[in-house]
Amino acid sequence: MFKNRLRKAVLPLSLKEPEHKIMGMAKILAHFGTKKVSLVHIKSRTNRRSFSVQERLQTYAQKIQEMGYETEIKVNYGQNILHEISKISTEVKAEFLCIIWKAKGIFKRTLIGSKTIEAIRHTNLPIFIYKHRIALINKDSSIDSILYATDFKITDSIVIPYLNNKDITASKLILLHVGDRAPDPDTENQRLNSVYANLERLNLECLNCFKEVETIQVIGTPKRKIVRQARKNNTDLILIGKFDALNTLEQIMGSTAEAIAFKSSCSVFILPGLKHT
């Protein structure tokens, strides 16, 4: 699935990632129609482990090649990891960025930050955040169901072309809308009618690519409800669009996309929305 738009992936590795996670992720990439994976490692000038780095990257590249991908290795020097990854992504004309999720406690996250969050905030490429799940690996790394959380805004125009692809192998798509209840019953009825109409429109747009499309609308806070619905429906992948205009509170507390990336137990695909002008 998504093969026309997600052929070239950049996979940054700190080389602290366990091998089974890297391989698990590589298996998943097949479902996106990915053909080429660039393994990227950013070193600081003081790092003297250059030989072992090359060797390990070679080993991973070989194993990924055996899965049927074309690979290349890129090692850059620099202090600003995100900047270097971005430079390489442009250089190799990558179409998306893959990140292997590393759980960090709230204190670590607050005190020393998170590279994943920085990437979500600053990268304009689609980002696939891989969360390793034993159950998923056991069922041959397949993605059976995808949950797309929509707000019917500009992100739809970005996300739907990714979903609307005949090569999609996932059997079920859940279209989820999370919104606030209107302040009075009449406006709420109007809101619900509009939500159902929009969900139906999206349903029709995606019907050809999935065996089953389910539409759900719930009331509440998106960051909580999306994760809860994904868990409830045993979803394999959450797909969300990212809106770039963050208000002051979101800049401090983090956006909905960032919160979902943290809270979700399944993998998350974040597609960048249009830049807010």
Next chain:
Amino acid sequence: MIRKNTVFLISFCLAIIFVGFGLFKPELLDTVSSWLHNKIIDVFGWWYLLSAFIFLLFVLYLAFSKFGSIKLGKDHEKPQYSYFGWFSMLFAAGMGIGLIFWGVAEPLSHFMNPPEYIQGSSNHAAKFAMKYSFFHWGLQPWAIYITMSLSIAYFSFRRDMPPLISSCFYPLLGEKIYGFWGWLIDILAVVATLFGISTSLGLGALQITSGLGSVFHFSSSYKITLIVIAVVTILFLISSMTGLDKGIQILSKTNILLAIILLIFMLFVGPTSYIMGIFTSTLADFFSSLLNMSLSTNPFRGYEWTQSWTLFYWAWWISWSPFVGLFVASISRGRTIREFILGALFVPTTLTFLWFSVFGGAAFHLQLKQGTDLATIAIENIPIVLFQLFSHYPFSLGLSLIAVLLLGVFFVTSADSATFVLSMMTSNGRLYPPAIKKIIWGLTVSITASLLLYVGGLEALQKMAIAAALPFTIVMIALCKSLIKGLQYEAKQKTQQKQSN
């Protein structure tokens, strides 16, 4: 039919049960209510202080936020009442009657019995007394009322929902407001209003009788108090039948004019520069220690004083908020949120400050400069002290009569608006509730007051009303969240509309 009248039937039954309890077992009701009241004030005193301060911050935030320009009504609507009519009704329903009684008595009472860390009858105690009188009747009480009335006005006039407290919870509870949760909120509001107004009417009737007794030189008795209650009942029932536009508005305007005349007379005939000096310096004291007073429970010193005054007041204002909130909402249609908050927060507060400065200042002048002991009278017999103050001024008989008239009319106005609010709350929020419900509630209030006055269960009922304030603070905090959700939704819709245009 029964479903439509659920709130009415349940609250009416609850009222009968409580009144019956008070009639046949007054000692037991007193024991239970005293225990409940003391426990709540003791354990949750800090919560009352904190929530009242939160309401003040909340309304100030709303006034100066982007939501301030939203109208409490449709965009094209104009305010129903003139500023004078609106302020008069705000003041009359909010606290007019209390000020007549406490304007002299409260500063003198704090002066005589301040917290233990201040020496009684000292200059320091006088300064403290004025500052805390401003505080107890100042910004927080109005912030509590505004929080309630703003929510009701927004959801009923802007969002076309029935003017009920439960309606304000639609963004949080959705359709559940038409079921158990909605009923629970409305019943709690009806019961708190009924208990509050019944005790006020009973205690107020006692005070009017005392006032009349001091003017016409007779000793008060239960029979005379009963006659006062009967007269007030007839008057407020007549007023309530004429509707909000005529009855309450005319009464309130008359009252505010009388109050202003009394205020101006006392200011200029009394020690003007002394009073204005007290006003100015207490204003400075009030604002400079507002944060301290707002949040200080004084756990290490004088906690009992805080419990019996500040916490009692806060609980009392909160228990009155459903009634005043609904009434103030019903007279505020067509005003913007900013105009509503700033008007209802600062105009009555300024008048209150002036009132305390004039009457408290005049009393302190007699007490401290001329050696007249009014403070002891204030401690022994609160209703008399105002008339004792008048006795040192020219035209004292006329002043006393104006004060009794003010008391009477304020009583009629409060009882009238309470009957209107009770009927509206138990008629699914109908702005023109049926006359029969007004009569039922009017008589219920008067009969409850008369009966409990006879057996001595009135203060127990007042304590129950204050106990009801505890769940209401939680209801009000949720109300703030619900209102913000509603306003945010509207602001979001507007932004989207602008973007699509």
